[in-house]
Amino acid sequence: MHFTINGQSHEAEVDVRTSLLDLCREHLGLTGSKKGCDHGQCGACTMLVNGRRINSCLTLAVMHQDDEIVTIEGLGTPENLHPLQSAFVRHDGYQCGYCTPGQICSAVGMLDEVKKGWPSHASADLTGASLDNAEISERMSGNICRCAAYPNIVDAIREVADASAKVDA
Amino acid sequence: MKTFDYARADSVEAATRAGGRFIAGGTNLLDLMKLQVETPEKLVDISRLDLNTIEEREDGGLTIGALVPNSDLAADPRVIAKYEVLSRALLAGASGQLRNKATTGGNLLQRTRCYYFYDTAAGCNKRQPGSGCEAIGGFNRIHAILGTSDQCIATHPGDMPVAMRALDAVIVTQKADGDKRRVPIGDFYRLPGDTPHIENVLEAGELITHVELPAPTGGRHLYRKVRDRASYAFALFSVAAVVTVEDGIITAAALAFGGVAHLPWRNPAVEAALVGKAPSDETFNAAADALLDGARGFGTNDFKIPLARRTLIASLREVTQ
Numbered sequence: 001m002h003f004t005i006n007g008q009s010h011e012a013e014v015d016v017r018t019s020l021l022d023l024c025r026e027h028l029g030l031t032g033s034k035k036g037c038d039h040g041q042c043g044a045c046t047m048l049v050n051g052r053r054i055n056s057c058l059t060l061a062v063m064h065q066d067d068e069i070v071t072i073e074g075l076g077t078p079e080n081l082h083p084l085q086s087a088f089v090r091h092d093g094y095q096c097g098y099c100t101p102g103q104i105c106s107a108v109g110m111l112d113e114v115k116k117g118w119p120s121h122a123s124a125d126l127t128g129a130s131l132d133n134a135e136i137s138e139r140m141s142g143n144i145c146r147c148a149a150y151p152n153i154v155d156a157i158r159e160v161a162d163a164s165a166k167v168d169a
Numbered sequence: 170m171k172t173f174d175y176a177r178a179d180s181v182e183a184a185t186r187a188g189g190r191f192i193a194g195g196t197n198l199l200d201l202m203k204l205q206v207e208t209p210e211k212l213v214d215i216s217r218l219d220l221n222t223i224e225e226r227e228d229g230g231l232t233i234g235a236l237v238p239n240s241d242l243a244a245d246p247r248v249i250a251k252y253e254v255l256s257r258a259l260l261a262g263a264s265g266q267l268r269n270k271a272t273t274g275g276n277l278l279q280r281t282r283c284y285y286f287y288d289t290a291a292g293c294n295k296r297q298p299g300s301g302c303e304a305i306g307g308f309n310r311i312h313a314i315l316g317t318s319d320q321c322i323a324t325h326p327g328d329m330p331v332a333m334r335a336l337d338a339v340i341v342t343q344k345a346d347g348d349k350r351r352v353p354i355g356d357f358y359r360l361p362g363d364t365p366h367i368e369n370v371l372e373a374g375e376l377i378t379h380v381e382l383p384a385p386t387g388g389r390h391l392y393r394k395v396r397d398r399a400s401y402a403f404a405l406f407s408v409a410a411v412v413t414v415e416d417g418i419i420t421a422a423a424l425a426f427g428g429v430a431h432l433p434w435r436n437p438a439v440e441a442a443l444v445g446k447a448p449s450d451e452t453f454n455a456a457a458d459a460l461l462d463g464a465r466g467f468g469t470n471d472f473k474i475p476l477a478r479r480t481l482i483a484s485l486r487e488v489t490q
Contacts, residue, residue, distance in 0.1 A: 016175040016212075019199075039200050040267060052240075052269045058196045059270065062175055063214055110265055118244040121260040121400065126249045141400035142264025 001065050005030065006074025014061050021045045023061035024071055032072035032101045036144070043143035046102040046109070047071050053109025055142075072101035075108065083163070084108060087156040095147035103143045107157045110139045111164065131161050170202050174211040181218060185345040185374045189213040193236055194270040196263075197279050205289055206280075206296055220274075220378055223247065229384035232341075235274030235377045239263070239329065242273060251385035254409050257392035258332035264401050274377035277330055277340065277357070278369070281323035281431075282403055284308060294320045295365040310469040311405065314461075314477070316430040321365030322467055325432050326403045330354065332392060334425035334433040335409040339381040345374035351381070358432030365431070388413035388421055391488040395428075395480050404428035406477050408484040412443070419443045419452075419489065426460065429477060436460060448489035453482040 003010045005024065012027045021038075024030040024047075033056060036044035040058040047056040048070040076082035084104045087093070094100045114135075119126040122138035136154045145153060178184035184191065189211030192198055201207040220234035223245055231247060242248060243259035263271065285291040285303040292301030304312050304322050312322040338354045358369050371377070391410045396402040407427035413420050422443040426434040438459035446452040457478040464474050 015172070017170045017172060038203065040196055043264065043266060046266055053266050054270045055196070055266045058199050058267075060175075060192075060195065060199065060212075063192075063195070063216055106266065109269075113240070113265065116244070118240065119249070119256065119260060121257075123260075126253065126256055127246075138400050139265055142266045 001062065003028075003061070003064065003069065004066065005069045006071060012061075016060065016062055018061045019057050020047065020049075020059045020061050020064055020069070021056040024056070024069075030071050030073050033105075034098055034101055036099070036102075041144070042099070042102075043106055044099050044102040046106040046143065048105055048109055051109070051112065053106050070105070072105055075104065082108070083160050084156065087159045088153070091152045091156040091159065092149070093153040093156040094145070094149050099143060099145045099147075103140070103145065103153055106140060106143045107160070110136075111157070111161055113139070114161070115168075131158075131165075133158065136161075171205060171208045173202075173209055175214065176211065177214040178218060181220070181343055181376060181378060182347065184213055184215050184218065185343055185347075185376050187211070187213040188374065191215050191376060193272045194238070194275050196267050196270050197275065201280060201287075204287060206287060215376070226381070231382045233273050233380045233382065235272060235379060237273045239268040239271045239273070239276060240265070242329075243268065252332075252336060252382055252390070254335060254390035254392050254411055255329070255332040255382075257390065258328040258394075258407075258409055261392060261394045261404075261407070262328035273329070273380055276327055277333075277377060277380070278371075279325070279327045279330075280368075282311060282326045283323040284311075286323060295323055295361075298364070298366050305467055308469055309467045311403065311428070312467060312470045313430045314464045314466055314470060314473050315426075315434055316360045316432070317465065317467075318361045318363065318365070320363055321361035321431065323361065323365065323431060324428055325358065325368075325430070326428075327433065328392070328394065328404060328407060328427060330358075331404075331407055331425045331427035331433040332409040333380065333382075334435050335411055335423045337383050337423070339383070340377055341379040341381060342371065342375050343378050344372060349378075354433070355435065361431045368431075386411060386413075386421065386423070388423075389488045391484055393480060393484045393487075395476060406473060406480050408481055410484055410488045412485070412488045414448060414489050417447050419446055419448060424456075424481075426477070426481075429464075429473065438462070443485070448485070450482065450486075453485040454478075456485065457481045 034044040036042035040055040045057040190209035221236040394407040411423040422440045442456040
């Protein structure tokens, strides 16, 4: 089967049971995405598929032929970090780091959802939400951090969101 | 996970004739397959079918494709403007990642989160007919208080279907012989009775293709969900309410409830207790009496009876303000 991951073409022969997460980790050597619960509860496996954040543990690789898949390895490089990656470093948005790739992929997808005007459970007005800290927490609730670095994660995301809002204005 | 045959359907007709279990978002089904609670021999991938649009009908209603993701449905400006209770219910469910994958049709068919249904070593009439119900007499904090049977006290876990029940949604399906039918959501789900493994009226091969929302009825919309965490948790109790108050009198009320029954619950007696009355705690208590008539706790879920009363009253105060 053919997969496009981080802009690169991959051919792989996989068992039908293989999750998108296992395809990346076990078959293609892309081990940045982490397996936490393997049941869609922790968010450590979050990837972007056709621009949308999903739990890669809860989807079959065979269902993603020719989709555009982006993992943490596709967002930045050690020399040239993605703005969210450098913000997580600056704000110490982790302790052990296991959830971080999922947090960052999820935040990328989340900020795009905000840009599209999608509301959340925390939005008093569904037609126009401002991204306050309660909104960030609600929108990131699918990513668990068992070290509980949440305040710093919110700060990191807040910095990137505010900077991007300034550029757009 | 047990292995299975995989086929990708390229049309609704082909899907209904493929003779397998449908998979679209897969967020619930794959979770259950990993635990071998579900062991389908064949999966029919319907995720690329052309069922992912939301169309306005001439009668003013909306027709929602079965593959419209929960996120898109919640954010649709027409849904926000005319069916706010549906947006609110969707946004109260799951996480951003799951809402991006979960579909309208799949969400209707979400399976219970009963602990014993998930535990393949436990007796569960829903998972294994005839094996008993360990929730009765066991840990049943999340279980039903209405419409239960001595075979099963599981709840339907969804939020979206609760709002759809209050909105009188109609589920449109296509069968393997090409026949289409329109099933009002009130007739779609089944109470557990003696066959808790049969959860709805779908026949083998019958595919949900669309959900129709009738023309909007106005009124104020509310979805209130009580749960153990502030986000990303299933409802212990939820209320979907669409209520109209004119000149100090409730003139229309549609209410549905989650977390209390095998299906999104609706009881005309609750609405009858409200319509024609002035909003007051006395009226709201009468509505709660109607809702909880015959309610029964099973031990660790006894708290749901007072919780439902208080939440309904608080919801009615808010929606009639």
